[in-house]
Amino acid sequence: MALSQAEVLSGLAELVNEETGISTGDVQLDKSFSDDLDIDSISMMTIVVNAEDKFGVKIPDEEVKNLITVGDAVNFIVSANA
Amino acid sequence: MTKKIVVTGVGATTPLGGDVPSTWQALLAGESGISTLEKEWIAKYEIPVTFAGQAKVPASEVLTPQEAKRLDPSSQFALIAAREAWADAGSPEVDPIRLAVEYATGIGGVWTLLDAYDTLREKGPRRVLPMTVPMLMPNGPAAAIGMEIAARAGVRTAVSACASGTEAIANSIALLQSGEVDVVVAGGCEAAIHPMPIAAFASMHALSRRNDNPKAASRPYDVNRDGFVMGEGAGALVLETEEHALARGAKIYAELAGGAVTSDAHHITAPDPEGTAAARAVLKALKQANATIDDVAHINAHATSTPVGDIAEYHALLRVFGDKLGSIPISATKAATGHLLGGAGAIEAIFTLLALHHRKAPPTINLDNQDPEIPLDVVTKPRELPAGQLVAVSNSFGFGGHNAVIVFKSYEA
Numbered sequence: 001m002a003l004s005q006a007e008v009l010s011g012l013a014e015l016v017n018e019e020t021g022i023s024t025g026d027v028q029l030d031k032s033f034s035d036d037l038d039i040d041s042i043s044m045m046t047i048v049v050n051a052e053d054k055f056g057v058k059i060p061d062e063e064v065k066n067l068i069t070v071g072d073a074v075n076f077i078v079s080a081n082a
Numbered sequence: 083m084t085k086k087i088v089v090t091g092v093g094a095t096t097p098l099g100g101d102v103p104s105t106w107q108a109l110l111a112g113e114s115g116i117s118t119l120e121k122e123w124i125a126k127y128e129i130p131v132t133f134a135g136q137a138k139v140p141a142s143e144v145l146t147p148q149e150a151k152r153l154d155p156s157s158q159f160a161l162i163a164a165r166e167a168w169a170d171a172g173s174p175e176v177d178p179i180r181l182a183v184e185y186a187t188g189i190g191g192v193w194t195l196l197d198a199y200d201t202l203r204e205k206g207p208r209r210v211l212p213m214t215v216p217m218l219m220p221n222g223p224a225a226a227i228g229m230e231i232a233a234r235a236g237v238r239t240a241v242s243a244c245a246s247g248t249e250a251i252a253n254s255i256a257l258l259q260s261g262e263v264d265v266v267v268a269g270g271c272e273a274a275i276h277p278m279p280i281a282a283f284a285s286m287h288a289l290s291r292r293n294d295n296p297k298a299a300s301r302p303y304d305v306n307r308d309g310f311v312m313g314e315g316a317g318a319l320v321l322e323t324e325e326h327a328l329a330r331g332a333k334i335y336a337e338l339a340g341g342a343v344t345s346d347a348h349h350i351t352a353p354d355p356e357g358t359a360a361a362r363a364v365l366k367a368l369k370q371a372n373a374t375i376d377d378v379a380h381i382n383a384h385a386t387s388t389p390v391g392d393i394a395e396y397h398a399l400l401r402v403f404g405d406k407l408g409s410i411p412i413s414a415t416k417a418a419t420g421h422l423l424g425g426a427g428a429i430e431a432i433f434t435l436l437a438l439h440h441r442k443a444p445p446t447i448n449l450d451n452q453d454p455e456i457p458l459d460v461v462t463k464p465r466e467l468p469a470g471q472l473v474a475v476s477n478s479f480g481f482g483g484h485n486a487v488i489v490f491k492s493y494e495a
Contacts, residue, residue, distance in 0.1 A: 021148040045212040 008055065008074045015050045019043050029071035037070075057081050064065045087258050088493060090332040091171025091320030092432045093163040097313050097419050100139030101166050105429070106436055108138075108418070109444045110464045114297035115419050123277045131289045132455070133296035134275045135313030135420025152213050153226055154191030155273035159316035159425070160223035160316050161230060164267055166233055170317050171320035172332055176267060182235040182263045183228045184254045185318070186246035186270035188337060188424030190220030193276055209302075223271050227318070235263045243480030244386070245343075246270050247317065247427025251488050252341025254321050254372070266324040266451045269428035271316030280312060286351070290389060300421075301448035302385035302392055302414035303456050310386040313420025317428030319435075337491040339473070340371030346483030353391060353479060357398025362475040363485040364402045371489040373473045378410055380443050380467060382472040383458075385414035386421050395477065411461045413437070414446040417430040427478040431488060434476040438492040441467045 003011075013027035018027040018045055033039045039047070048059050051073070059067075067073040092102050097115025099105035115135045124132050132199055141158035142150055150158055153171025164185075168174075196211050196218040216222060216493060221239040224495035236257075240249040254266040274280075283289045290309040292299035300311040319338075344363040346353040361408070370373065381399070385392050392414075399407055415433050437443045443461045452460060472492040479485050 017152070019148070021146060042212045049209060 003055065003078060005078055006075055009070070009079045011054055012051060012070065012073060012077070015047050015054060019047050019050070027070055029069065029074060031070050032068055033070065046060055051077060086324035086337055087255060087260055087321055088190055088324050088327050088337050089319050089324055089335045089435055090327050091167040092318070092335065092435070093166025093168070093170060094315065094317040094429050094432055095137055095139060095141070095162045095479045096422070096429055097135030097138055097160050100144065102170070102432060109273050109415060109433065109457055110442070111251065112445050112447050113418060114447060116296045116299055119275070120295055127277050127281065129277055130279055130284045131280055131291060131295045133299065133311070135311055137315050144370065146260070154194040154222055156187050156216040156271050156480045157223040157226045159273055159314065160185060160271040160318070161226050163269060163271065163316035163318040164227040164230060164477065167267065167318040167320050167336050172330070174330055174332065175212055178232045178234040180235055180258055180262070180264045181231065181233040182266045183224050183233045183237040184240065184250040184257065184268040185224035185227055186240040186250035186424050187223055188241070188243050188246050188272050189274050189279065190275050191218035191222055192279060194218040196276060196278055227267055227377040231267060233267065242419065242484035243482055243484065244422035244423050244426055245478040245480035245486040248431065248478035248486035248488055249343050249427070249484065250474060251319065251427065251431055252319070252343055252486055255338065255341045255349035256343035258321060260466055265320065265322040268321055269316065269318035270424045270426070271428070272423040272425040273314045274423060274444050275312055275314050283312065284450070297450050300417045302383070302387045302417050302446060303452055303458065303460055304449050305451045305453045307387045307389060307392065311420040313422040314425070315422050315429065317427045317432050319428070319431060329379065334493045334495070335439045337493050338488065339373065339491045340367040340369070340489035342366035342370065342487050344485045346485065348483055350483070351481045353394035354483070355394055355397065357394055357401055359483070360395065360398035360477070360479060360485040363487040364398070364477070367475070367487040367489045371473065371491065373489060373491070375406055377400060377473040378403070378475055379472040380434070380437050381410055381412045381475040382430045382437070382474070383412050383414050384477040384479050386416055391479070392453070393456055395479065396458060408457060408459055410459060411443045411465055411467070412458050413444050413461045415444055417447045417449070427476070427486060430476050430478070434474045435490045436470070437467065438472050438490055441469070443467055
């Protein structure tokens with residue numbers, strides 16, 4: 001069953017919070033992982049792997065560099081999950 | 083020009099307590115930090131030793147989940163101890179390029195290493211956490227402390243098994259004497275209460291097997307001692323030049339007056355029964371402290387409670403102190419804490435300098451029948467130390483034939 005954008009955003013915000021302590025409310029679609037949320041590449045890889053488990057999708061390593069904003073990641077997961 | 087080096091802050095997390103005051107109180111009260119391990123892996127792997135000295139306050143109760151997630155348990159303990167020491171020293175403002183870290187571990191991030199290997203085998207390479215390498219490296223604890231206090235004069239890690247913590251403190255002396263730094267945070271940590279290291283130490287018959295009475299298992303100098311008890315935790319000291327400490331009005335616990343490192347080149351694990359190199363380390367450290375054997379008022383012995391180790395140290399001390407040895411109050415605090423491996427020297431340095439500061443030698447518990455071959459004056463109840471300037475020695479020895487010794491003097495303003 002396909003996930004909605006809101007469901008993925010909420011789930012992703014929980015993973016970001018778990019890894020970094022950033023409040024889930026700060027994880028918004030227009031926020032950049034590195035520039036706005038100050039998430040480094042190591043935390044990013046952990047979030048990606050956890051997101052694969054949580055949403056049942058595969059996020060290839062070469063795709064990760066294209067996930068600049070939270071919205072990029074949410075959209076990727078929504079379409080990969082569809 | 084030789085500088086005086088002083089201790090201005092101490093921090094620890096140990097099987098006796100989550101900080102220095104609670105650890106010291108429990109030590110003086112004769113408590114044991116050793117208990118049965120309530121872990122599923124004990125039965126699962128049929129681990130032959132079922133007890134250890136676990137940290138009294140789990141690191142997870144002190145650090146945030148995000149801090150803990152990025153640090154191996156050894157680094158978690160190190161950071162907790164260093165924060166306490168730094169705050170105790172008054173959180174000094176130090177030029178970062180004149181601030182260094184000398185912080186040791188015996189094994190390093192063994193939990194991280196083995197967890198990652200389990201993950202690799204069970205879930206594949208992609209599930210191996212990207213933080214694995216920085217968490218398992220033995221310089222991880224030193225680096226974590228260095229980032230915490232912004233130390234930019236160098237962050238170094240002595241690795242010499244159970245001598246590591248003392249070696250790190252001894253190494254700090256040359257660094258401070260060089261004039262290139264004003265302050266060093268020094269010490270050591272260990273977090274190896276994991277089934278593999280316990281199995282490995284048990285396999286070499288280094289560990290006590292007193293599973294039915296864990297609190298009585300660590301019994302240095304007792305005729306019925308049967309091995310050491312694993313402990314975990316960390317200790318940290320803020321060391322600085324007296325000039326720097328006085329200029330900022332810091333409280334001073336004691337003077338770190340001497341330190342020395344020698345090596346046996348005898349056997350990879352067994353101590354040299356003659357104790358020649360260990361004795362030379364004591365003499366070198368005393369010489370650097372400008373002290374004689376007559377000045378020594380207290381010794382915190384390495385004394386791990388192994389049958390051969392305790393007697394080898396006695397022979398080394400006899401070589402140094404001769405007839406004087408019998409009149410020096412000696413404490414073997416591993417009886418209460420267990421053996422913190424790379425952290426042992428750090429917490430024992432704190433016990434030694436607090437003994438001078440409070441003029442009270444801490445007790446050695448579990449000494450029911452002293453080994454007649456080790457006729458030392460072992461402190462079994464807290465004992466007052468005399469007035470006047472006092473000198474105390476703390477020894478640590480490690481697999482590999484490492485001998486590290488530091489000497490403290492009581493400090494009179």
